[in-house]
Amino acid sequence: MIAQRSADLQTPYTRFNLAVALMRAGREKAAVSLLYRLGRAPTADAESHAIRDQANLALGWHFLEQKLGGNAKAAFREVRLRGPQSNAALLGLGWAELAPQGQRQYRDYVGDEASAVIVTDLSPALIKRFAERRLIEPELALLYDPMVLPSHPRATLSSDEKTALGRASVAWKALQNRDQDDPFVWESWIALPYALDTAGDRQAATEHYRLAITRLDATERRMQSVIPSLAGMLAEPAALQAAGTNWARWHASAEIQMLASEIREMREQLQRLESLATQRVGTQPLPAVLQQESLLLRAEWSRWATEREVLLQQKFQAHRQKQLELLRHYRQSAHLALARLLDANADMRPPAPGE
Numbered sequence: 001m002i003a004q005r006s007a008d009l010q011t012p013y014t015r016f017n018l019a020v021a022l023m024r025a026g027r028e029k030a031a032v033s034l035l036y037r038l039g040r041a042p043t044a045d046a047e048s049h050a051i052r053d054q055a056n057l058a059l060g061w062h063f064l065e066q067k068l069g070g071n072a073k074a075a076f077r078e079v080r081l082r083g084p085q086s087n088a089a090l091l092g093l094g095w096a097e098l099a100p101q102g103q104r105q106y107r108d109y110v111g112d113e114a115s116a117v118i119v120t121d122l123s124p125a126l127i128k129r130f131a132e133r134r135l136i137e138p139e140l141a142l143l144y145d146p147m148v149l150p151s152h153p154r155a156t157l158s159s160d161e162k163t164a165l166g167r168a169s170v171a172w173k174a175l176q177n178r179d180q181d182d183p184f185v186w187e188s189w190i191a192l193p194y195a196l197d198t199a200g201d202r203q204a205a206t207e208h209y210r211l212a213i214t215r216l217d218a219t220e221r222r223m224q225s226v227i228p229s230l231a232g233m234l235a236e237p238a239a240l241q242a243a244g245t246n247w248a249r250w251h252a253s254a255e256i257q258m259l260a261s262e263i264r265e266m267r268e269q270l271q272r273l274e275s276l277a278t279q280r281v282g283t284q285p286l287p288a289v290l291q292q293e294s295l296l297l298r299a300e301w302s303r304w305a306t307e308r309e310v311l312l313q314q315k316f317q318a319h320r321q322k323q324l325e326l327l328r329h330y331r332q333s334a335h336l337a338l339a340r341l342l343d344a345n346a347d348m349r350p351p352a353p354g355e
Contacts, residue, residue: 035055172191192208209341212330223323
């Protein structure tokens with residue numbers, strides 16, 4: 001029993017989900033210790049690569065929040081450039097270049113590793129849940145708030161700051177033509193002109209803000225037109241992930257997959273009950289009492305399934321509304337920044353003859 005529990009604790013999924021739980025509980029050093037080791041662990045297959053990328057991504061955003069840009073860059077650079085977390089890592093890498101470049105040694109940050117992660121107080125049931133859920137907890141997928149552009153870029157820059165802006169621009173340029181349904185790509189559309197503006201290239205910044213507004217408008221129209229059917233929501237993730245759409249990623253999340261799985265199981269149970277109701281005992285139909293019980297069970301299972309189907313559709317609508325609000329936030333930021341740039345350019349024009 002003890003050996004099995006120890007083995008469960010060693011699976012990458014278990015340790016990543018445990019890190020999420022520790023971060024939620026405020027045990028930052030313990031969570032960072034687990035994520036750091038996961039982010040440096042050797043990889044043997046696609047699953048271990050995915051966990052490693054997710055751990056480094058979570059570390060990067062955490063260090064960025066702590067104003068440790070040096071640590072954040074080191075974590076983001078460990079994420080594969082062509083993996084599913086690459087967009088988030090490239091966006092974070094750009095902001096890490098512009099963040100305060102604080103850096104702390106790992107052991108100084110987490111302290112004594114031997115006492116950093118305490119798992120003996122976890123119940124066997126909790127360990128089993130962590131081990132069996134081969135889906136990553138979603139809460140660490142987006143650790144940052146949407147970026148808010150400063151109202152005025154700095155007027156004077158040091159040589160190091162100019163270099164950092166150049167590096168940030170390289171990371172964000174790599175994102176410009178990636179998946180246009182990805183919020184990390186949306187943010188890069190306005191982050192790049194911000195960097196260009198701050199570096200003094202107002203013409204390029206103006207062009208990129210206009211391009212960002214055009215792209216955000218098109219993305220909103222596309223998202224408004226997406227109304228997946230219930231059958232689509234209940235499909236297996238593999239059937240949708242290839243499309244790379246925003247809602248397909250939502251569909252593949254742990255919470256939605258568990259809900260969809262419940263609905264599929266309920267509908268299968270209903271089919272079995274309906275089949276049972278038509279069975280006969282010899283040449284005679286089922287007794288009336290059994291038919292009545294079958295009818296009541298079918299009505300109850302149908303009600304449960306319908307309730308969960310409504311819940312699934314409500315969750316999709318909430319997700320879409322949240323994404324639309326995020327799009328509009330970025331578009332408003334782009335409009336404000338563009339208006340400021342155009343005003344500044346107008347102020348710099350030489351006066352016309354006779355003025």
